Amino acid sequence: MSATYVCCAAERRFGKDSMGTLIQGAMPGEGQALLDRFAGQVQTIYLDPPFNTGKQFDLKVRIGEEGYRTGARTMMLPAYDDRWPDREQYLQMMRETLVLSRALLKKEGTIFLHIDSRMHAHMRLLMDEIFGENNFLNEIIWSYQTGGRAKTYFPRKHDVILFYAKSRSYYFNLKGAPMERAQARSNHMKRAVDEEGRSYRSIVSAGKEYRYYDDEPAYPGDVWDDISHLQQKDPERSGYETQKPLKLLERIISCATQEGDLVCDLFCGSGTTAVAAAKLGRRFLCVDQSPLAIAVAGKRLSLTTGGKETGFAYDVEAPCGADNCRAEAEVFPAISSYTVRLIDFACEEAEAQGVKGLDAVDHWSAGFIQGDTYRGCVSSARTGATPALKTVMEMPVCAGEPCVMIVDIWGNRRFYLPRRRY
Ligand SMILES: C[S@@+](CC[C@H](N)C(=O)[O-])C[C@H]1O[C@@H](n2cnc3c(N)ncnc32)[C@H](O)[C@@H]1O
Structure with a gap:
């Protein structure tokens, strides 16, 4: 006799405090339900939406014990479709999602919109319109080495992250994401060692010497070339195409939020934002239209080590699979x-x-x-x-x-x- 199928609207954990919620839903349709529960509560939003690439993206899954043991049994499953009937429909979806995002933010809140050269100009204007030109903070260039080697133009090797505030009383802490000085750009500086034996690099500007000690942290500027895209064999890889590196989200969340704050991602894919938020002691609200994304994100959360324990507790709100x-x-x-x-x-x-x-x-x-x-x-x-x-x-x-x-x-x-x- 088989077990009896039942449907549950939500999944929660016993015993552990939940770090956040994964919701399966499509933007902007899911918007009103989110506003009813979370309007004005979110400290920062990171959005990594489809880029209007005209492509379909897959999840590479391993099948059964053999798939995980040897990597020999795998399957490519469609994760999401980034083909749009026309650009207007894409822009309309983004416009509605950005308006909703603004309403989700606290007065002190900020938003990071990750985009590439295809839609960047449109998104910059849309963000100015929705968040206000005065609330523009940065155009972060995330520069990496991976990807193709174009021959008919310079190879495209960066994404853009547009950073805006909801109001002028926004929260931001540059010192939240120190980098090792060696990672910071300083090739053009003179190297020396001071009288106490500490090594530093220096530069003279307007007659004044500026010293940067190797044992003091540096802080990122608006060009990030110290975080690489995930490599083929990177242990962080979940198999979800377009997955972003945890380091990228850790930098954003560390500077834009404090412990206990709510971080939101409305296109969460494999759950990078959720994992980074939980590791840093922030709560998360992550949404994606794809059941595969929610499953991958949940699995990543339950396998991530934070503090002494492995596995963060989280809630899931998603439709049940069919009774078939x-x-x-x-x-x-x-x-x-x-x-x-x-x-x-x-x-x-x-x-x-x-x-x-x-x-x-x-x-x-x-x-x-x-x-x-x-x-x-x-x-x-x-x-x-x-x-x-x-x-x-x-x-x-x-x-x-x-x-x-x-x-x-x-x-x-x-x-x-x-x-x-x-
Ligand atoms: C670029 S991926 C995000 C990758 C993610 N940052 C990561 O690290 O894995 C974009 C995601 O947006 C989701 N998506 C596309 N259209 C959507 C919509 N209208 N509403 C919600 N999610 C959507 C896709 O399913 C996909 O997972």
Whole structure:
């Protein structure tokens, strides 16, 4: 007998304080619901929207134990489509999202809009219009070495991050993101060692000598060339195309927010903003239209180490996957706990693509249903270090009905009441 399919509107964690919420929803449609709950509460917003590239982007997933163990079994799944019927529709989506973003911000809030040369000029004008020319702070150039080598024009090797404030009383702390002096640009300066043996670089301007000691931190300017794009084999890589490096978000969040502040990303993709925010002790509100993005972001959060522990707690609000699969799971009572066993998972659609049984499961958890909310207690995810899923897990006895959540490799989350063995 199979486990019974149920649908839960939200997923939350038992026991740990949640660092934030991942919401599956499309902008600007999701806008009003966000405003109803978060208007005027956000300290900083980072937006890395589609760039109107005319391309489709994929997630490279590893399949089953073999996929994680050897990397030999993988699949490219469509993550998002950046093809637009015309530029006006793209600009309209961005306009509405930026108006909404402004309303989400606190008076002291700021926004970072990541864009490239395709839409940069349009976005600069749109940002001036929505946030006000007087609230423009920086045009940050993120310069990197990766990408193609054009021959008919100079290779394009940078993105632009437009930085605006909501008002003149915005919060910003340049010293929040110190860099090692060696990383800062100083090639043109003279090197020397002072009488105490400390090495420094110096420059003379208008007759005055300025010294920059190697053992003192430097602070970033508006050209960032010390953060590289993720390399092919970078351990940070989730397989989600267009994923940005954590260092980039850590710099932004460290300078634009303080501990406990709310950070928002309305195109969160693989969850880089959420992970950076949680690591820095900030709360997050991250939205994406793609179920794959929400699944990847959630998995990254639960595998990230922060402080002494591995795994940040977070909430998910996302539609349930369709009731078109069959799960076999059972629950046994022990003295003060339950043992939950995941036996099988079968989906015709998955099997049609050659993915059978538990190979279709990327991660799962066990917990309890309370009202229309699933509260997870224990979880197991496939990773390079642990390619096999745990199929038996123990969880404490809590209020509510025992339940399992299965997230398949397509990012669909389904909930099942396991068969009771008592
Ligand atoms: C450039 S990617 C973001 C990558 C992300 N910064 C990261 O580090 O992984 C853009 C994301 O926007 C999402 N997206 C596209 N259109 C959207 C919309 N209208 N509403 C919400 N998300 C959208 C896509 O699914 C994609 O994940």
